[in-house]
Amino acid sequence: MVVVQVIVGGLLLGAIYALFSSGLTLIWGMMNFINFAHGEFVMLGMYVALFVVMWLGGGPLAFGVAAAFALAVLGVAIYLALIREVIRGPMLAQILSTFGLALLLRYTAFFVFSANFVSLPPTALSGTLNIAGVYVPVAQLVAGAAAIVLTMSLHMLLAHTDVGSRLLAVAEDRAAAMLMGIRPDRMQALAWGLSAAAAGIAGALMATAYPWSPSVGETFGLIAFVVVALGGFGSVLGSLYAGLIVGLIQAVSAFWLGAIYKDIVVYGLFVALLWLRPQGLMGKA
Amino acid sequence: MLLLLAAVLLFYPIMLPGAFYRDIGVTFLLAAISASAWNIVGGYAGQVSVGHSMFFGLGAYTPLVLYSLYGWPPLAGVPFGIALSITLALVIGTPTFRLTGHYFSMATIAVAELIRIFTGTWDLVGAAIGVQGPATARGWWDLTFRGELPYYYIFLAVLAFVLAVTAVIERRRFGFYLRAIKASERAARSLGVPVRRTKIQALALSAAFTSLAGSLYAIKTGFVDPDSGFGILISVQMVIVAALGGAGTLFGPLIGALILIPLQSATNSWFGGGGSGLTYILYGGIIVLIARFEPGGLFELWQRLTPHFRRRAHA
Numbered sequence: 001m002v003v004v005q006v007i008v009g010g011l012l013l014g015a016i017y018a019l020f021s022s023g024l025t026l027i028w029g030m031m032n033f034i035n036f037a038h039g040e041f042v043m044l045g046m047y048v049a050l051f052v053v054m055w056l057g058g059g060p061l062a063f064g065v066a067a068a069f070a071l072a073v074l075g076v077a078i079y080l081a082l083i084r085e086v087i088r089g090p091m092l093a094q095i096l097s098t099f100g101l102a103l104l105l106r107y108t109a110f111f112v113f114s115a116n117f118v119s120l121p122p123t124a125l126s127g128t129l130n131i132a133g134v135y136v137p138v139a140q141l142v143a144g145a146a147a148i149v150l151t152m153s154l155h156m157l158l159a160h161t162d163v164g165s166r167l168l169a170v171a172e173d174r175a176a177a178m179l180m181g182i183r184p185d186r187m188q189a190l191a192w193g194l195s196a197a198a199a200g201i202a203g204a205l206m207a208t209a210y211p212w213s214p215s216v217g218e219t220f221g222l223i224a225f226v227v228v229a230l231g232g233f234g235s236v237l238g239s240l241y242a243g244l245i246v247g248l249i250q251a252v253s254a255f256w257l258g259a260i261y262k263d264i265v266v267y268g269l270f271v272a273l274l275w276l277r278p279q280g281l282m283g284k285a
Numbered sequence: 286m287l288l289l290l291a292a293v294l295l296f297y298p299i300m301l302p303g304a305f306y307r308d309i310g311v312t313f314l315l316a317a318i319s320a321s322a323w324n325i326v327g328g329y330a331g332q333v334s335v336g337h338s339m340f341f342g343l344g345a346y347t348p349l350v351l352y353s354l355y356g357w358p359p360l361a362g363v364p365f366g367i368a369l370s371i372t373l374a375l376v377i378g379t380p381t382f383r384l385t386g387h388y389f390s391m392a393t394i395a396v397a398e399l400i401r402i403f404t405g406t407w408d409l410v411g412a413a414i415g416v417q418g419p420a421t422a423r424g425w426w427d428l429t430f431r432g433e434l435p436y437y438y439i440f441l442a443v444l445a446f447v448l449a450v451t452a453v454i455e456r457r458r459f460g461f462y463l464r465a466i467k468a469s470e471r472a473a474r475s476l477g478v479p480v481r482r483t484k485i486q487a488l489a490l491s492a493a494f495t496s497l498a499g500s501l502y503a504i505k506t507g508f509v510d511p512d513s514g515f516g517i518l519i520s521v522q523m524v525i526v527a528a529l530g531g532a533g534t535l536f537g538p539l540i541g542a543l544i545l546i547p548l549q550s551a552t553n554s555w556f557g558g559g560g561s562g563l564t565y566i567l568y569g570g571i572i573v574l575i576a577r578f579e580p581g582g583l584f585e586l587w588q589r590l591t592p593h594f595r596r597r598a599h600a
Contacts, residue, residue, distance in 0.1 A: 100572030
């Protein structure tokens with residue numbers, strides 16, 4: 001029964017990995033650009049949730065929406081002020097821009113919130129369910145389910161709506177999209193907004209179930225790389241599967257090998273993937 | 286200009302004799318050596334590694350581990366650290382250089398993180414606690430000095446050596462290959478540049494120098510743990526220092542270190558223990574600004590501005 005417990009826990013966390021990684025993969029697919037500050041977006045989403053609960057007395061729905069909105073605004077602002085310019089510059093500038101952003105956000109968070117771990121006060125989602133002998137905290141269950149629904153919605157948005165087609169058109173061929181009357185700049189700003197919102201809401205969902213500190217951004221950033229590499233760069237559906245797989249692998253290796261080794265297993269998998277199959281599991285060669 | 290810089294570096298400890306200034310001087314030299322080493326593959330060849338801490342850490346760990354296991358003087362372990370780093374560069378170079386741009390940076394981060402976490406679980410090398418060097422010198426060969434002054438001149442000599450090698454490379458065919466690869470890998474290949482071999486050679490050389498910097502750090506500090514050896518911030522500092530001054534220029538890393546290290550010491554001494562966090566906020570802000578407004582670094586800005594001044598002086 002313990003093994004089932006471990007597997008369920010891993011999949012539920014993996015669903016949240018899938019959600020924030022779908023944001024990273026969207027940006028990659030749109031503009032061949034890796035956002036090294038993506039994990040920091042997740043971390044900020046967690047603090048937005050804390051802020052809404054502590055200062056405004058909001059519930060899970062309120063802080064989920066607030067985190068998505070706050071991060072969407074931040075994402076669009078970062079695109080307009082920074083990314084739009086550096087994308088035309090040399091490779092070093094592209095990599096440095098979001099790396100610098102990551103340092104800036106992470107250490108500002110350390111400065112403002114201190115390095116201590118915090119967790120949300122009990123919310124409407126506190127408590128534990130007993131499903132056929134497997135204990136599942138309600139918060140984890142709701143967060144995991146919501147993450148899967150949201151990741152699927154992002155996939156549907158891209159695959160089945162007009163806006164999605166415009167986004168994909170820009171990803172496919174910027175110049176051709178422009179000739180079709182699409183404004184690439186707006187679409188890319190929208191992609192950055194969606195990407196950061198996915199990270200923010202994933203952070204808010206995670207905050208209901210897990211404690212955190214400003215340093216989690218670094219870990220989540222690396223996990224998002226692993227998920228995106230596994231699911232294929234640019235594939236939202238791929239990141240859904242890959243997120244669940246990574247969550248599962250982490251939980252199982254932590255259970256069998258010990259908590260320290262879970263990161264060794266995951267990063268080892270990542271390096272092996274980049275070396276052997278850089279297009280990812282679901283990606284096209 | 287160059288003579289002036291050399292003279293200032295040579296006489297700096299005599300001009301500002303306080304222990305505080307010597308400490309800044311030694312830290313500055315170490316940052317300049319590391320960033321100059323990174324510069325060979327990250328700057329000239331344009332392969333933005335954010336995992337160079339793997340070589341720094343190997344260089345830092347090897348002499349101290351050999352000391353703690355066999356009582357070797359740390360100096361004797363330095364060549365072994367360099368040999369290990371070159372081996373690592375050759376092993377990871379082949380698969381990693383199939384990746385370019387962002388992919389390459391991501392892969393280098395992952396390898397360095399993997400080594401950092403693994404080191405933290407390995408008891409033979411001190412696991413999470415780390416390893417120590419000789420507490421007191423058994424002889425001059427232990428290179429364990431009370432004051433900063435001997436370290437300053439040893440580091441200065443190493444920096445001069447690294448820069449001299451880089452200067453030679455700049456003028457030789459190898460240097461042109463590196464810049465050709467940075468400009469366009471495909472074009473370089475079609476003109477007959479052995480792209481993969483050149484990249485691996487550059488990484489091996491860069492790894493050797495980075496390893497040397499790590500050894501110097503460990504011998505001077507007498508201690509290394511997973512974070513101070515393999516931590517991601519070690520890699521990030523090399524990239525920032527080089528990029529601020531000008532990646533792919535001979536003196537860029539030196540200029541970057543000249544600005545960043547005193548700034549870092551100032552924030553640390555002004556804000557005390559909480560200063561290290563502020564340092565990284567500052568670092569982050571500087572990199573974002575450099576990436577956005579001056580991607581060529583300060584050296585390029587300087588080159589762009591100087592003709593204006595000269596013209597004005599003539600008029």
